[in-house]
Amino acid sequence: MGKYQLIYFNVKGRGEAIRLLFKDNGIAYEEINCGENWLKEWKPQMQFGQVPALKDNDFLLVQTNAILRHLGRKHGLYGNNEQEASLIDMINDGIEDLRVKYLTLIYKNYENGKDIYIAELPAQLQPFEKLLSENGAEKTGCCVGNKRSFADYNLFDLLDINQVLAPKCLDDFPTLTAYYQLQLARPGIADHRESESFKQMNINGNGKQ
Numbered sequence: 001m002g003k004y005q006l007i008y009f010n011v012k013g014r015g016e017a018i019r020l021l022f023k024d025n026g027i028a029y030e031e032i033n034c035g036e037n038w039l040k041e042w043k044p045q046m047q048f049g050q051v052p053a054l055k056d057n058d059f060l061l062v063q064t065n066a067i068l069r070h071l072g073r074k075h076g077l078y079g080n081n082e083q084e085a086s087l088i089d090m091i092n093d094g095i096e097d098l099r100v101k102y103l104t105l106i107y108k109n110y111e112n113g114k115d116i117y118i119a120e121l122p123a124q125l126q127p128f129e130k131l132l133s134e135n136g137a138e139k140t141g142c143c144v145g146n147k148r149s150f151a152d153y154n155l156f157d158l159l160d161i162n163q164v165l166a167p168k169c170l171d172d173f174p175t176l177t178a179y180y181q182l183q184l185a186r187p188g189i190a191d192h193r194e195s196e197s198f199k200q201m202n203i204n205g206n207g208k209q
């Protein structure tokens with residue numbers, strides 16, 4: 001059994017940023033679909049009763065962003081210094097804020113909330129456009145500094161799922177557009193997105209996107 005196991009449902013959801021980190025960095029991992037027997041077998045094992053979960057040998061960790069930070073620390077994906085690490089945390093918290101807005105739309109208010117979410121999306125994306133353009137991310141492909149971080153995988157996935165929902169949402173954001181294209185062109189990410197498992201997998205558990 002490999003060192004890492006990702007325990008999650010058979011959806012992109014909160015697992016996709018973790019999968020992208022593994023794939024883009026050539027880190028071997030095993031995917032465990034906890035959908036079968038979730039309530040009886042898997043939910044009781046989780047510290048907060050939820051997934052994604054990472055098993056790192058015998059160490060079990062839940063909370064998406066704790067998992068991303070753990071892997072960032074272990075695999076040199078957390079900036080070149082403390083200030084960069086703090087900026088990466090700041091951007092990742094901003095990503096989480098928008099992700100929660102997206103998930104609330106998808107799971108709680110899709111039919112009535114989609115139009116207003118899309119109308120408000122540019123204002124939500126503008127801070128990322130400003131931060132990344134100040135960092136020259138359209139050239140480096142890095143949201144902070146000149147080294148990729150776990151936040152780059154989280155931001156790429158956030159931009160990806162929002163473009164599925166609102167295909168033109170990056171049209172007024174040249175830095176985010178270029179940054180997104182740089183991620184797409186990375187061999188590890190391109191290979192992952194060519195895989196059958198990626199193509200077959202819904203973004204969200206309720207099939208909405």
Ligand SMILES: N[C@@H](CCC(=O)N[C@@H](CSC(=S)NCCc1ccccc1)C(=O)NCC(=O)O)C(=O)O
Nearest residue numbers: 013014049050051052062063064065103104107108
């Ligand atoms: N803070 C946690 C949240 C984890 C989480 O929501 N996990 C979900 C799956 S991942 C996901 S994005 N589910 C959608 C949850 C949602 C519903 C409605 C509004 C917003 C989110 C889960 O385990 N559901 C099963 C259960 O709770 O028994 C994290 O960041 O990992």
